[in-house]
Amino acid sequence: MTEEKKKLKVAFPHMGLIYIAWSAALRKIGVEPYIPPYTSKRTLSLGTKNSPEAICLPYKLIMGNFIEAIEGGADYVAMITSPGCCRLGEYGAGINHALEDMGYKANYIELTLYDGINGMLDFLKRVSGKTDYILFIRAIVLAIRKVFLLDDLQARLSYCRAREKVYGSSEKAFKKALKIVDEAMNTRQMNKAKKLAFAEMNKVELDENRDVLHVDITGEIYLVCDKFSNQDILKELGKMGVETRKSLTVSGFLKDAIIPKIFRKGETHLQRANRLAKPYLMRDIGGDALECVSDVAYADERGIDGIIHISPFTCMPEIMSQNIFPAMRENCDVPILPLIMDEQTGKAGYLTRLEAFVDLMRRRKRKLEIEKRNSQQTTNV
Ligand code: SF4
Structure with a gap:
Protein backbone atom coordinates (compact mmCIF):
# COMPACT_ATOMS: atom_id res chain seq x y z
CA MET A 1 0.00 0.00 0.00
CA THR A 2 1.39 3.46 -0.90
CA GLU A 3 1.98 6.22 1.66
CA GLU A 4 -1.10 7.98 0.35
CA LYS A 5 -3.26 4.89 0.81
CA LYS A 6 -2.15 4.53 4.42
CA LYS A 7 -4.27 7.57 5.24
CA LEU A 8 -7.46 5.78 4.24
CA LYS A 9 -10.10 5.91 6.93
CA VAL A 10 -11.83 2.70 7.96
CA ALA A 11 -15.17 2.70 9.78
CA PHE A 12 -17.09 -0.03 11.56
CA PRO A 13 -20.71 0.19 12.66
CA HIS A 14 -21.46 0.78 16.33
CA MET A 15 -22.54 -1.84 18.83
CA GLY A 16 -22.17 -0.54 22.35
CA LEU A 17 -18.51 0.14 23.20
CA ILE A 18 -16.97 -2.11 20.57
CA TYR A 19 -15.56 0.96 18.76
CA ILE A 20 -12.93 1.29 21.50
CA ALA A 21 -11.55 -2.16 20.60
CA TRP A 22 -11.60 -1.97 16.82
CA SER A 23 -10.28 1.57 16.64
CA ALA A 24 -7.31 0.52 18.82
CA ALA A 25 -6.56 -2.46 16.55
CA LEU A 26 -6.59 -0.21 13.48
CA ARG A 27 -4.41 2.44 15.12
CA LYS A 28 -1.97 -0.29 16.13
CA ILE A 29 -1.45 -1.33 12.51
CA GLY A 30 -1.16 2.26 11.29
CA VAL A 31 -4.63 2.60 9.78
CA GLU A 32 -6.80 5.58 10.63
CA PRO A 33 -10.07 4.56 12.26
CA TYR A 34 -13.15 6.61 11.49
CA ILE A 35 -15.61 6.39 14.36
CA PRO A 36 -19.04 7.34 13.05
CA PRO A 37 -21.22 9.55 15.27
CA TYR A 38 -22.75 7.40 18.00
CA THR A 39 -26.09 5.92 16.89
CA SER A 40 -28.85 8.50 17.22
CA LYS A 41 -32.36 9.19 16.00
CA ARG A 42 -30.81 10.57 12.81
CA THR A 43 -28.91 7.31 12.29
CA LEU A 44 -32.10 5.34 12.80
CA SER A 45 -34.03 7.55 10.43
CA LEU A 46 -31.35 7.26 7.70
CA GLY A 47 -31.18 3.51 8.15
CA THR A 48 -34.94 3.01 8.17
CA LYS A 49 -35.38 5.12 5.04
CA ASN A 50 -32.86 3.01 3.13
CA SER A 51 -33.67 -0.49 4.38
CA PRO A 52 -36.38 -3.04 3.62
CA GLU A 53 -39.32 -2.31 5.93
CA ALA A 54 -39.46 -5.70 7.64
CA ILE A 55 -35.75 -6.18 8.18
CA CYS A 56 -34.56 -6.37 11.79
CA LEU A 57 -33.56 -3.26 13.75
CA PRO A 58 -29.76 -3.92 13.87
CA TYR A 59 -29.65 -3.93 10.05
CA LYS A 60 -31.29 -0.50 9.93
CA LEU A 61 -28.97 0.94 12.56
CA ILE A 62 -25.87 -0.48 10.87
CA MET A 63 -27.04 0.94 7.56
CA GLY A 64 -27.50 4.35 9.24
CA ASN A 65 -23.99 4.12 10.78
CA PHE A 66 -22.48 3.39 7.36
CA ILE A 67 -24.28 6.28 5.70
CA GLU A 68 -23.10 8.66 8.42
CA ALA A 69 -19.58 7.22 8.21
CA ILE A 70 -19.38 7.70 4.44
CA GLU A 71 -20.86 11.18 4.66
CA GLY A 72 -18.26 11.94 7.34
CA GLY A 73 -15.36 10.88 5.12
CA ALA A 74 -14.75 7.16 5.68
CA ASP A 75 -13.08 5.43 2.72
CA TYR A 76 -13.84 1.91 3.87
CA VAL A 77 -16.89 0.64 5.73
CA ALA A 78 -16.20 -2.66 7.40
CA MET A 79 -18.95 -5.07 8.26
CA ILE A 80 -18.57 -7.81 10.87
CA THR A 81 -20.43 -10.83 9.54
CA SER A 82 -20.96 -14.42 10.45
CA PRO A 83 -22.86 -17.17 8.72
CA GLY A 84 -26.05 -18.33 10.33
CA CYS A 85 -29.54 -19.62 9.85
CA CYS A 86 -31.06 -16.14 10.13
CA ARG A 87 -30.75 -12.97 8.07
CA LEU A 88 -27.36 -12.10 9.53
CA GLY A 89 -25.68 -14.09 6.77
CA GLU A 90 -27.41 -11.81 4.23
CA TYR A 91 -26.72 -8.51 5.96
CA GLY A 92 -23.42 -7.88 4.20
CA ALA A 93 -24.64 -8.38 0.65
CA GLY A 94 -27.82 -6.40 1.33
CA ILE A 95 -26.02 -3.42 2.83
CA ASN A 96 -23.30 -3.44 0.16
CA HIS A 97 -25.84 -3.40 -2.69
CA ALA A 98 -27.95 -0.74 -1.01
CA LEU A 99 -24.90 1.54 -0.56
CA GLU A 100 -23.99 1.04 -4.23
CA ASP A 101 -27.56 1.83 -5.31
CA MET A 102 -27.43 5.03 -3.27
CA GLY A 103 -24.33 6.04 -5.21
CA TYR A 104 -21.88 5.96 -2.30
CA LYS A 105 -18.29 5.48 -3.32
CA ALA A 106 -16.80 4.00 -0.12
CA ASN A 107 -15.33 0.51 -0.33
CA TYR A 108 -17.24 -2.15 1.49
CA ILE A 109 -15.15 -4.78 3.27
CA GLU A 110 -16.14 -7.76 5.42
CA LEU A 111 -14.66 -9.34 8.52
CA THR A 112 -16.09 -12.82 8.93
CA LEU A 113 -15.75 -13.68 12.60
CA TYR A 114 -16.30 -17.39 12.25
CA ASP A 115 -13.13 -17.56 10.14
CA GLY A 116 -11.42 -17.11 13.52
CA ILE A 117 -7.94 -15.62 13.84
CA ASN A 118 -7.16 -16.30 10.15
CA GLY A 119 -10.15 -14.20 9.09
CA MET A 120 -8.96 -11.35 11.31
CA LEU A 121 -5.39 -11.54 10.00
CA ASP A 122 -6.65 -11.48 6.45
CA PHE A 123 -8.85 -8.48 7.22
CA LEU A 124 -5.99 -6.51 8.77
CA LYS A 125 -3.80 -7.36 5.80
CA ARG A 126 -6.40 -6.05 3.37
CA VAL A 127 -7.05 -2.76 5.17
CA SER A 128 -3.40 -1.99 5.91
CA GLY A 129 -1.73 -3.38 2.79
CA LYS A 130 0.97 -4.78 5.15
CA THR A 131 2.06 -8.34 5.81
CA ASP A 132 3.47 -7.86 9.31
CA TYR A 133 1.70 -10.75 11.03
CA ILE A 134 3.41 -10.14 14.38
CA LEU A 135 1.97 -6.63 14.37
CA PHE A 136 -1.45 -8.00 13.42
CA ILE A 137 -1.39 -10.50 16.29
CA ARG A 138 -0.48 -7.68 18.68
CA ALA A 139 -3.37 -5.61 17.33
CA ILE A 140 -5.82 -8.52 17.74
CA VAL A 141 -4.62 -9.24 21.28
CA LEU A 142 -4.96 -5.55 22.16
CA ALA A 143 -8.52 -5.44 20.81
CA ILE A 144 -9.49 -8.66 22.61
CA ARG A 145 -8.03 -7.43 25.90
CA LYS A 146 -10.00 -4.20 25.54
CA VAL A 147 -13.21 -6.12 24.88
CA PHE A 148 -12.75 -8.19 28.06
CA LEU A 149 -11.82 -5.19 30.15
CA LEU A 150 -14.80 -3.19 28.86
CA ASP A 151 -17.17 -6.03 29.73
CA ASP A 152 -15.69 -6.29 33.22
CA LEU A 153 -16.03 -2.54 33.69
CA GLN A 154 -19.62 -2.62 32.52
CA ALA A 155 -20.37 -5.33 35.07
CA ARG A 156 -18.81 -3.12 37.74
CA LEU A 157 -20.84 -0.14 36.48
CA SER A 158 -24.00 -2.16 36.85
CA TYR A 159 -23.06 -3.12 40.42
CA CYS A 160 -22.29 0.50 41.33
CA ARG A 161 -25.28 2.02 39.58
CA ALA A 162 -27.74 0.01 41.63
CA ARG A 163 -26.02 1.06 44.89
CA GLU A 164 -24.64 4.56 44.26
CA LYS A 165 -25.30 7.15 46.96
CA VAL A 166 -25.10 10.06 44.54
CA TYR A 167 -27.19 9.67 41.44
CA GLY A 168 -25.04 9.65 38.27
CA SER A 169 -21.69 9.21 40.07
CA SER A 170 -21.15 5.72 38.61
CA GLU A 171 -21.72 6.99 35.07
CA LYS A 172 -19.23 9.79 35.61
CA ALA A 173 -16.58 7.38 36.92
CA PHE A 174 -17.30 4.99 34.06
CA LYS A 175 -16.73 7.72 31.45
CA LYS A 176 -13.33 8.45 33.00
CA ALA A 177 -12.54 4.72 33.02
CA LEU A 178 -13.45 4.45 29.33
CA LYS A 179 -11.09 7.26 28.43
CA ILE A 180 -8.27 5.49 30.26
CA VAL A 181 -8.95 2.21 28.43
CA ASP A 182 -9.28 3.96 25.08
CA GLU A 183 -5.80 5.48 25.38
CA ALA A 184 -3.93 2.25 26.22
CA MET A 185 -2.04 0.90 23.21
CA ASN A 186 0.19 -1.93 24.45
CA THR A 187 0.38 -4.63 27.13
CA ARG A 188 2.07 -2.45 29.73
CA GLN A 189 -0.39 0.37 29.21
CA MET A 190 -3.30 -2.06 29.29
CA ASN A 191 -2.19 -3.47 32.65
CA LYS A 192 -1.95 0.05 34.02
CA ALA A 193 -5.27 1.07 32.42
CA LYS A 194 -7.03 -1.85 34.07
CA LYS A 195 -5.85 -0.78 37.53
CA LEU A 196 -6.63 2.89 36.94
CA ALA A 197 -10.04 2.23 35.41
CA PHE A 198 -11.15 0.06 38.33
CA ALA A 199 -9.67 2.58 40.76
CA GLU A 200 -11.98 5.20 39.19
CA MET A 201 -14.98 2.92 39.60
CA ASN A 202 -14.01 2.18 43.20
CA LYS A 203 -14.19 5.87 44.05
CA VAL A 204 -18.00 5.76 43.68
CA GLU A 205 -19.68 5.98 47.08
CA LEU A 206 -21.97 3.00 47.55
CA ASP A 207 -24.71 1.92 49.90
CA GLU A 208 -23.71 -1.73 50.24
CA ASN A 209 -26.77 -2.54 52.37
CA ARG A 210 -29.30 -1.47 49.75
CA ASP A 211 -31.82 -4.16 48.89
S1 SF4 B 1 -30.50 -12.67 15.08
FE1 SF4 B 1 -30.73 -12.62 12.85
S2 SF4 B 1 -32.89 -12.13 12.48
FE2 SF4 B 1 -32.41 -11.63 14.61
S3 SF4 B 1 -31.90 -9.46 14.60
FE3 SF4 B 1 -29.98 -10.57 14.43
S4 SF4 B 1 -29.67 -10.78 12.22
FE4 SF4 B 1 -31.79 -10.20 12.50
Missing part, protein backbone atom coordinates in the same frame (compact mmCIF):
# COMPACT_ATOMS: atom_id res chain seq x y z
CA VAL A 212 -30.93 -4.67 45.24
CA LEU A 213 -32.68 -6.89 42.72
CA HIS A 214 -30.65 -9.07 40.35
CA VAL A 215 -31.75 -9.36 36.76
CA ASP A 216 -30.17 -11.04 33.74
CA ILE A 217 -30.50 -9.40 30.34
CA THR A 218 -30.64 -11.80 27.45
CA GLY A 219 -31.87 -11.63 23.86
CA GLU A 220 -30.33 -10.78 20.52
CA ILE A 221 -26.70 -9.79 21.15
CA TYR A 222 -26.78 -6.47 19.29
CA LEU A 223 -29.74 -5.24 21.32
CA VAL A 224 -28.32 -6.51 24.59
CA CYS A 225 -25.01 -4.69 23.99
CA ASP A 226 -26.16 -1.51 22.30
CA LYS A 227 -27.65 1.12 24.57
CA PHE A 228 -29.33 3.14 21.81
CA SER A 229 -31.27 0.17 20.49
CA ASN A 230 -32.24 -1.12 23.95
CA GLN A 231 -33.13 2.40 25.13
CA ASP A 232 -30.41 2.20 27.77
CA ILE A 233 -32.21 -0.51 29.68
CA LEU A 234 -29.27 -1.19 32.01
CA LYS A 235 -29.22 2.42 33.14
CA GLU A 236 -32.99 2.58 33.57
CA LEU A 237 -32.95 -0.57 35.69
CA GLY A 238 -29.98 0.70 37.66
CA LYS A 239 -32.00 3.79 38.60
CA MET A 240 -34.67 1.45 39.97
CA GLY A 241 -32.12 -0.35 42.18
CA VAL A 242 -31.57 -3.32 39.89
CA GLU A 243 -28.16 -4.85 39.29
CA THR A 244 -28.10 -6.27 35.79
CA ARG A 245 -25.94 -8.96 34.27
CA LYS A 246 -25.70 -9.16 30.49
CA SER A 247 -25.97 -12.80 29.47
CA LEU A 248 -24.68 -11.97 26.01
CA THR A 249 -21.44 -10.06 25.74
CA VAL A 250 -18.83 -9.52 23.06
CA SER A 251 -16.20 -11.19 25.27
CA GLY A 252 -18.48 -14.21 25.67
CA PHE A 253 -18.92 -14.36 21.91
CA LEU A 254 -15.16 -14.12 21.34
CA LYS A 255 -14.56 -17.04 23.72
CA ASP A 256 -16.73 -19.22 21.53
CA ALA A 257 -15.79 -17.90 18.11
CA ILE A 258 -12.18 -16.69 18.21
CA ILE A 259 -10.20 -17.64 21.30
CA PRO A 260 -8.47 -21.03 21.00
CA LYS A 261 -9.60 -23.67 23.53
CA ILE A 262 -6.29 -23.73 25.39
CA PHE A 263 -6.68 -20.09 26.39
CA ARG A 264 -10.25 -20.45 27.67
CA LYS A 265 -11.17 -20.95 31.30
CA GLY A 266 -14.39 -22.66 32.37
CA GLU A 267 -17.54 -23.32 30.42
CA THR A 268 -18.28 -20.95 27.53
CA HIS A 269 -21.71 -19.50 26.87
CA LEU A 270 -22.27 -21.79 23.89
CA GLN A 271 -21.20 -24.85 25.87
CA ARG A 272 -23.63 -23.88 28.64
CA ALA A 273 -26.31 -23.24 26.05
CA ASN A 274 -25.89 -26.74 24.66
CA ARG A 275 -26.08 -28.18 28.18
CA LEU A 276 -29.09 -26.24 29.48
CA ALA A 277 -31.23 -25.54 26.40
CA LYS A 278 -31.45 -29.15 25.28
CA PRO A 279 -34.76 -30.19 26.87
CA TYR A 280 -36.50 -27.25 25.18
CA LEU A 281 -34.54 -26.57 21.99
CA MET A 282 -32.54 -29.33 20.39
CA ARG A 283 -30.33 -27.39 18.00
CA ASP A 284 -29.04 -24.00 16.96
CA ILE A 285 -31.75 -22.19 15.00
CA GLY A 286 -29.73 -19.06 14.30
CA GLY A 287 -29.05 -15.80 16.10
CA ASP A 288 -28.85 -16.24 19.86
CA ALA A 289 -31.98 -18.33 20.38
CA LEU A 290 -30.19 -21.35 21.84
CA GLU A 291 -28.29 -19.14 24.26
CA CYS A 292 -31.45 -17.24 25.26
CA VAL A 293 -33.37 -20.42 26.06
CA SER A 294 -30.46 -21.68 28.14
CA ASP A 295 -30.15 -18.28 29.85
CA VAL A 296 -33.65 -18.64 31.30
CA ALA A 297 -32.71 -22.05 32.74
CA TYR A 298 -29.42 -20.59 34.02
CA ALA A 299 -31.19 -17.64 35.68
CA ASP A 300 -33.55 -20.10 37.38
CA GLU A 301 -30.65 -22.32 38.45
CA ARG A 302 -29.01 -19.34 40.23
CA GLY A 303 -32.27 -18.24 41.84
CA ILE A 304 -32.04 -14.65 40.63
CA ASP A 305 -34.99 -12.26 40.70
CA GLY A 306 -35.83 -12.09 37.00
CA ILE A 307 -34.71 -12.14 33.41
CA ILE A 308 -35.45 -9.72 30.57
CA HIS A 309 -35.39 -10.88 27.00
CA ILE A 310 -34.87 -8.12 24.40
CA SER A 311 -35.31 -8.81 20.72
CA PRO A 312 -35.74 -6.82 17.53
CA PHE A 313 -39.16 -6.87 15.89
CA THR A 314 -39.20 -9.58 13.15
CA CYS A 315 -36.08 -11.34 14.52
CA MET A 316 -36.82 -14.92 13.56
CA PRO A 317 -34.65 -16.82 16.09
CA GLU A 318 -35.90 -14.70 18.99
CA ILE A 319 -39.55 -15.14 17.97
CA MET A 320 -38.84 -18.87 18.35
CA SER A 321 -37.15 -18.51 21.73
CA GLN A 322 -39.96 -16.31 23.07
CA ASN A 323 -42.42 -19.01 22.11
CA ILE A 324 -40.42 -21.57 24.06
CA PHE A 325 -40.40 -19.56 27.31
CA PRO A 326 -44.02 -20.42 28.29
CA ALA A 327 -43.17 -24.13 28.06
CA MET A 328 -40.15 -23.56 30.33
CA ARG A 329 -42.33 -22.15 33.12
CA GLU A 330 -43.11 -25.70 34.26
CA ASN A 331 -39.49 -26.17 35.33
CA CYS A 332 -38.13 -22.64 35.60
CA ASP A 333 -39.68 -20.43 38.26
CA VAL A 334 -38.13 -17.15 37.22
CA PRO A 335 -40.10 -14.08 36.09
CA ILE A 336 -39.45 -13.29 32.41
CA LEU A 337 -40.14 -9.98 30.69
CA PRO A 338 -40.00 -10.15 26.88
CA LEU A 339 -39.42 -6.81 25.16
CA ILE A 340 -39.63 -6.35 21.40
CA MET A 341 -37.93 -3.29 20.00
CA ASP A 342 -38.28 -1.50 16.69
CA GLU A 343 -37.98 2.03 15.38
CA GLN A 344 -41.47 2.83 16.71
CA THR A 345 -40.79 1.81 20.31
CA GLY A 346 -41.62 4.73 22.61
CA LYS A 347 -39.77 5.32 25.86
CA ALA A 348 -42.76 6.04 28.12
CA GLY A 349 -44.61 2.76 27.52
CA TYR A 350 -41.38 0.85 27.76
CA LEU A 351 -40.47 2.41 31.13
CA THR A 352 -43.92 1.60 32.47
CA ARG A 353 -43.35 -2.06 31.62
CA LEU A 354 -39.97 -2.02 33.32
CA GLU A 355 -41.40 -0.41 36.45
CA ALA A 356 -44.23 -2.95 36.61
CA PHE A 357 -41.73 -5.79 36.22
CA VAL A 358 -39.48 -4.42 38.96
CA ASP A 359 -42.54 -4.07 41.20
CA LEU A 360 -43.51 -7.67 40.51
CA MET A 361 -40.00 -8.92 41.30
CA ARG A 362 -39.86 -6.98 44.59
CA ARG A 363 -43.19 -8.40 45.75
CA ARG A 364 -42.14 -11.91 44.72
CA LYS A 365 -38.84 -11.56 46.53
CA ARG A 366 -40.58 -10.40 49.72
CA LYS A 367 -43.07 -13.25 49.48
CA LEU A 368 -40.28 -15.82 49.04
CA GLU A 369 -38.40 -14.38 52.01
CA ILE A 370 -41.51 -14.58 54.22
CA GLU A 371 -42.16 -18.17 53.11
CA LYS A 372 -38.55 -19.09 53.84
CA ARG A 373 -38.69 -17.52 57.29
CA ASN A 374 -41.97 -19.28 58.11
CA SER A 375 -40.66 -22.64 57.00
CA GLN A 376 -37.50 -22.14 59.14
CA GLN A 377 -39.66 -21.27 62.15
CA THR A 378 -41.82 -24.39 61.59
CA THR A 379 -38.68 -26.53 61.38
CA ASN A 380 -37.34 -24.99 64.63
CA VAL A 381 -40.65 -25.68 66.45
